[in-house]
Amino acid sequence: EAEVAQSPRYKIxxxxxxxxxxxxxxxxxxxxxxxxxxxxxxxxxxxxxQDESVVDDSQLPKDRFSAERLKGVDSxxxxxxxxxxxxxxxxxxxxxxxxxxxxxxxxxxxxx
Amino acid sequence: xxxxxxxxxxxxxxxxAFLTINCTYTAxxxxxxxxxxxxxxxxxxxxxxxxxxxxxxSNKGFEATxxxxxxxFHLEKGSVQVSDSAVYFCALIGSSGSARQLxxxxxxQLTVLP
Numbered sequence: 709e710a711e712v713a714q715s716p717r718y719k720i721x722x723x724x725x726x727x728x729x730x731x732x733x734x735x736x737x738x739x740x741x742x743x744x745x746x747x748x749x750x751x752x753x754x755x756x757x758q759d760e761s762v763v764d765d766s767q768l769p770k771d772r773f774s775a776e777r778l779k780g781v782d783s784x785x786x787x788x789x790x791x792x793x794x795x796x797x798x799x800x801x802x803x804x805x806x807x808x809x810x811x812x813x814x815x816x817x818x819x820x
Numbered sequence: 821x822x823x824x825x826x827x828x829x830x831x832x833x834x835x836x837a838f839l840t841i842n843c844t845y846t847a848x849x850x851x852x853x854x855x856x857x858x859x860x861x862x863x864x865x866x867x868x869x870x871x872x873x874x875x876x877x878s879n880k881g882f883e884a885t886x887x888x889x890x891x892x893f894h895l896e897k898g899s900v901q902v903s904d905s906a907v908y909f910c911a912l913i914g915s916s917g918s919a920r921q922l923x924x925x926x927x928x929q930l931t932v933l934p
Contacts, residue, residue: 714863739920750909750924751864764921799863807852807913809922811863 710734712812714800720818726788729815733781733802739763741809742775742785743799751799757783790819822847822914826925833900833932841895841928843884843910851912853877853886853893854922858907867895867908900932 713732721727733740738759743751754773755765760780768775772791777783787794797816801809827842845851852871856864868877870886870893877884882897893910910925 712863741921748927750911750927751922753921756921797863801864803920807920808854808866808869810866811856814863816861 712800712802712810714798714812714815716815717813718816718818720820721790722820723792724789726786727790727817728787729785729798729800729817731783731785731800731812733783733800734810737802737804737810738780739803739805739809740777740783741801741803742783743801745797745799745814747796754785787817790817792819795819822851822912822923824910824912824923824925826908826910826928828926828928830929830931833930835902835932835934836899837932839895839897839900839904839930841908841910841930843893843895843925845891845893845910845912847891847912847914847923849915850888851914853884854911854913855882855884855893855895856909856911856924858909858927860906864909900930902932902934905930905932 740757742754745751754768755775756763757777775785797814799814801811803809823846854869855867857867868879870877873888875886884895907927909927911922
């Protein structure tokens with residue numbers, strides 16, 4: 709069964725450093741999502757792509773976060789500089805055409 | 821806007837007990853409804869879904885029925901196992917708007933004791 713791949717699984721960094729997360733969606737899935745999940749809460753959407761275009765990035769803190777999906781396949785989410793409050797699980801999901809979303813294993817970020 | 825309200829946890833049950841986790845929603849039109857499960861340290865896994873009124877989603881002994889008259893999608897399992905211990909999220913995708921985004925509930929932590 710095809711799965712969404714994410715790396716790294718865990719990342720520890722110091723505040724003010726740059727971090728990057730990678731996601732490879734299920735083959736053929738045009739829609740890709742990045743979520744942030746704070747411990748004890750549900751996921752919150754950061755950015756949504758349709759192919760290589762951003763559909764919604766209204767909740768993305770654009771002063772420090774950026775996301776790209778250059779060829780409409782895999783995607784990178786970057787934080788620069790990282791802050792203590794960025795410690796969370798970062799989840800990637802994909803769907804064929806905006807219906808059922810399938811999630812990857814996530815990247816757990818700890819900012820010290 | 822769309823919203824999902826879940827039964828607050830944590831919920832602790834003994835093995836083989838009956839499970840119900842309540843979920844109600846607010847949305848215009850006819851949303852699609854989902855239950856996701858998250859095991860410790862992992863991402864979310866789709867547990868089951870229903871896309872229209874009176875549909876019943878089922879998987880791994882879990883069931884939920886889309887009740888439009890009560891705007892509910894309660895999760896049930898007849899006999900829970902220790903391995904069912906996880907956080908369960910109810911979610912919906914609204915039928916209006918082009919973005920087709922998931923709206924999640926706050927999650928319910930389930931612990932099953934042997």
